[in-house]
Amino acid sequence: MTPAPLASIGRREVRRALNKGTLRLHLGPFVTALRSSNRYLHDYFLDIYRDCPVSVGAGIIADYYLRVGAPNVLRRFIRPQVLPDPGFHFPTLPLPVHMAPLALEMGMNLSAALQCFRFTMFHAGVVAKGQDAVMIAAHSGGGKSTLTAAMMEAGYRLLSDEFAILRRDRVALMPYPRPVSLKNASIDVVREMAGEGALSKPLVGTPKGTVAYRRARASDIQAMDEEATPKLLIFPTFKENSSVVVSPVEPADAAMRLIAGSPNYQVVGRAAFETTMAMMDGLKAFEIRYGNTADSVKLVQDLLGEGTV
Amino acid sequence: MKRAYFKMAVGLLPLEGTTLSDFLFWAGRAHILGQVAAAHEGEAPGKLGDVLENARVRTAHDKRMLTFEAERIERALKGSGIKPVLLKGAAYVARGLRAGQGRRVSDIDILVEERHLAEAEMLLREAGWVGEAATAGEYDQAYYRRWMHELPPMRHKRRRTLVDVHHRLLPRTARLQPRHDLMMAAAKPIENSSLATFDAADRFIHSAIHIFADGAFETAPRSFIELYYLFDDLNAAEQGRLIDRAAEVNALRPVAGALWAVSHYFDAANAHAVLRSMGVGGVSLSLRTAIRLWVRGGWAKPLAGFALYVRSHFMRMPTGMLLKHLIAQAFRRRKPAKEARTVN
Amino acid sequence: MAEGMESTWLWFADRSHFCIHDMGEVSYLYCMRSGDTHVFNTVSMAILEYFAEKPHSIADLIEDFPELMGLSREECPRGVVRRMFNELDEAGLVMPLEAAP
Numbered sequence: 001m002t003p004a005p006l007a008s009i010g011r012r013e014v015r016r017a018l019n020k021g022t023l024r025l026h027l028g029p030f031v032t033a034l035r036s037s038n039r040y041l042h043d044y045f046l047d048i049y050r051d052c053p054v055s056v057g058a059g060i061i062a063d064y065y066l067r068v069g070a071p072n073v074l075r076r077f078i079r080p081q082v083l084p085d086p087g088f089h090f091p092t093l094p095l096p097v098h099m100a101p102l103a104l105e106m107g108m109n110l111s112a113a114l115q116c117f118r119f120t121m122f123h124a125g126v127v128a129k130g131q132d133a134v135m136i137a138a139h140s141g142g143g144k145s146t147l148t149a150a151m152m153e154a155g156y157r158l159l160s161d162e163f164a165i166l167r168r169d170r171v172a173l174m175p176y177p178r179p180v181s182l183k184n185a186s187i188d189v190v191r192e193m194a195g196e197g198a199l200s201k202p203l204v205g206t207p208k209g210t211v212a213y214r215r216a217r218a219s220d221i222q223a224m225d226e227e228a229t230p231k232l233l234i235f236p237t238f239k240e241n242s243s244v245v246v247s248p249v250e251p252a253d254a255a256m257r258l259i260a261g262s263p264n265y266q267v268v269g270r271a272a273f274e275t276t277m278a279m280m281d282g283l284k285a286f287e288i289r290y291g292n293t294a295d296s297v298k299l300v301q302d303l304l305g306e307g308t309v
Numbered sequence: 310m311k312r313a314y315f316k317m318a319v320g321l322l323p324l325e326g327t328t329l330s331d332f333l334f335w336a337g338r339a340h341i342l343g344q345v346a347a348a349h350e351g352e353a354p355g356k357l358g359d360v361l362e363n364a365r366v367r368t369a370h371d372k373r374m375l376t377f378e379a380e381r382i383e384r385a386l387k388g389s390g391i392k393p394v395l396l397k398g399a400a401y402v403a404r405g406l407r408a409g410q411g412r413r414v415s416d417i418d419i420l421v422e423e424r425h426l427a428e429a430e431m432l433l434r435e436a437g438w439v440g441e442a443a444t445a446g447e448y449d450q451a452y453y454r455r456w457m458h459e460l461p462p463m464r465h466k467r468r469r470t471l472v473d474v475h476h477r478l479l480p481r482t483a484r485l486q487p488r489h490d491l492m493m494a495a496a497k498p499i500e501n502s503s504l505a506t507f508d509a510a511d512r513f514i515h516s517a518i519h520i521f522a523d524g525a526f527e528t529a530p531r532s533f534i535e536l537y538y539l540f541d542d543l544n545a546a547e548q549g550r551l552i553d554r555a556a557e558v559n560a561l562r563p564v565a566g567a568l569w570a571v572s573h574y575f576d577a578a579n580a581h582a583v584l585r586s587m588g589v590g591g592v593s594l595s596l597r598t599a600i601r602l603w604v605r606g607g608w609a610k611p612l613a614g615f616a617l618y619v620r621s622h623f624m625r626m627p628t629g630m631l632l633k634h635l636i637a638q639a640f641r642r643r644k645p646a647k648e649a650r651t652v653n
Numbered sequence: 654m655a656e657g658m659e660s661t662w663l664w665f666a667d668r669s670h671f672c673i674h675d676m677g678e679v680s681y682l683y684c685m686r687s688g689d690t691h692v693f694n695t696v697s698m699a700i701l702e703y704f705a706e707k708p709h710s711i712a713d714l715i716e717d718f719p720e721l722m723g724l725s726r727e728e729c730p731r732g733v734v735r736r737m738f739n740e741l742d743e744a745g746l747v748m749p750l751e752a753a754p
Contacts, residue, residue: 029359
């Protein structure tokens with residue numbers, strides 16, 4: 001079956017396929033086989049992934065195989081729990097069964113981060129205006145996801161919230177437009193910008209606090225095969241009510257920070273070195289400190305447009 | 310069904326058909342995708358191409374790592390006169406064998422003479438390899454040093470790579486006692502290096518010993534593909550002499566099991582011929598059945614796995630010791646394996 | 654490793670193993686044998702070049718180092734030079750030749 005938008009397939013058929021493990025998500029460079037009989041996951045998936053291409057049926061080759069379900073038979077019924085099972089040994093703590101969406105997103109991240117070697121991966125969100133991509137480095141307190149979501153509202157397309165995916169043969173970033181993960185205060189901020197309908201129902205009391213996901217738009221999904229060239233690399237820090245501070249980062253330092261946050265740079269080897277170095281040559285890197293979303297958006301627009309402050 | 314998969318994995322059958330996605334899933338779980346990719350060079354279409362390319366990148370890294378580690382070990386032992394024999398994956402890569410192409414590796418195994426063990430350990434320690442955390446507890450260390458055929462695994466503190474230093478092929482307590490001294494005596498040095506490998510026949514024999522007589526079982530596909538390539542690389546004369554050599558080094562039973570697996574899963578006529586030349590009593594029905602169950606997977610696997618584990622453990626230790634060891638293991642607190650050894 | 658033994662060895666760096674990317678004050682170097690990425694400053698790069706030019710012993714390096722750097726001998730303690738060399742050795746960037754054929 002050729003992949004079709006999830007919303008175009010009957011809900012019952014989708015649930016059946018998820019139960020049996022015959023559903024494949026075809027998003028960006030990856031095909032993920034999904035298996036889960038968790039009701040909360042079904043509902044979340046049908047809602048938040050509604051524009052994403054999926055296939056249902058046997059015989060479709062996948063890059064990754066992800067099961068989201070109970071850790072063992074007992075935990076299907078007694079104080080039910082759920083965790084992601086990406087098919088290799090990786091210790092994760094089981095979650096209460098209604099937090100299946102979190103388990104799914106964690107599992108999708110793990111699957112790509114630990115098994116992808118035909119691209120070099122960096123921990124960064126990526127948005128793009130036309131062909132020009134902005135990489136937003138991930139570190140706690142940085143507000144990467146809020147900034148990513150805000151740039152979407154400012155007319156940038158979403159390539160990815162979690163990973164910058166760099167080709168090995170040329171300097172180009174590949175989209176993998178999965179939902180943007182939001183925590184705590186940023187949920188309200190993004191709801192304000194994008195509207196209630198764009199967000200999943202918040203999950204309270206997760207290990208990361210309150211968590212919700214902002215759907216990737218149909219336009220982002222439609223552009224999922226369009227690469228972009230990284231022009232700007234941002235290391236953001238959010239501090240409530242702070243005024244804006246911008247400082248350029250030396251390419252050598254920026255490279256070191258990016259490489260340190262890559263799950264697979266070492267394995268990809270020479271190609272990773274050469275394309276990463278070439279990428280650094282072609283972009284400008286800045287640390288930015290900001291105190292509200294509007295400031296950060298303007299900052300990114302200015303830095304991208306002019307290339308200097 | 311599964312037998313076709315083994316043949317697809319080594320290039321005896323093409324990668325096509327309705328079972329292809331199922332095959333790739335099986336191969337992925339068995340950690341042999343890199344070997345599948347190596348057996349099917351050239352551009353493959355679409356998602357199949359992606360999966361194979363991904364495996365190629367990963368296994369290219371493993372090969373690079375293995376080659377560099379062998380060099381580092383040579384460097385560490387330089388000037389001491391110790392000439393280690395590279396075992397298994399490290400040997401296959403050093404010799405450019407098919408058994409080494411596309412292989413997933415995590416440890417490097419070397420064999421040194423027992424009299425050199427202390428010095429080798431000291432030199433490796435000086436060069437940055439330290440005792441691995443998982444076996445660092447007192448009981449484990451004592452157990453290892455007294456009964457096992459190798460030092461406790463050593464991990465390099467910066468590179469995080471593991472080296473296993475063996476002084477024999479199986480533990481002192483194993484029922485099977487292969488003649489590692491004869492095999493070491495016949496080892497061939499690597500050009501411009503102080504390292505050596507077993508000769509071709511002994512490499513096959515060692516692989517058979519490791520798979521059938523050692524307690525640690527890798528996945529069946531990985532093990533049997535290795536045996537297939539190693540056997541297939543033997544010339545006619547070497548194949549003809551194999552049984553005699555196996556008898557000489559006291560490894561007839563594991564070699565018989567290995568020949569059976571190669572002949573059964575790959576329809577290898579040459580392996581079958583050599584097996585037949587052994588006469589009756591080659592491979593016991595119970596072992597053949599357990600192997601078949603192990604390969605098939607599914608619900609039967611835990612039972613077969615347990616049977617194999619108990620059997621292999623049994624092969625390592627006298628019964629009294631086995632009980633004591635299992636009890637001690639059961640009461641030891643389970644620490645999470647932060648750096649899990651998956652394959653070697 | 655006995656210091657007496659090793660002082661007779663010659664060491665060399667093989668440029669064909671390296672990919673080098675200049676980034677102003679520092680250079681990034683990828684070693685194809687080890688798969689490691691290194692950051693070199695002008696001092697460490699000069700030492701690597703020294704061994705790439707032709708094989709030298711450690712004693713040679715210690716002797717020639719001040720002139721190489723344009724510094725006085727007092728500014729280049731033996732121990733420091735040795736430690737920098739050890740890092741190159743440990744990283745597999747320099748390799749030993751046998752002392753005499």
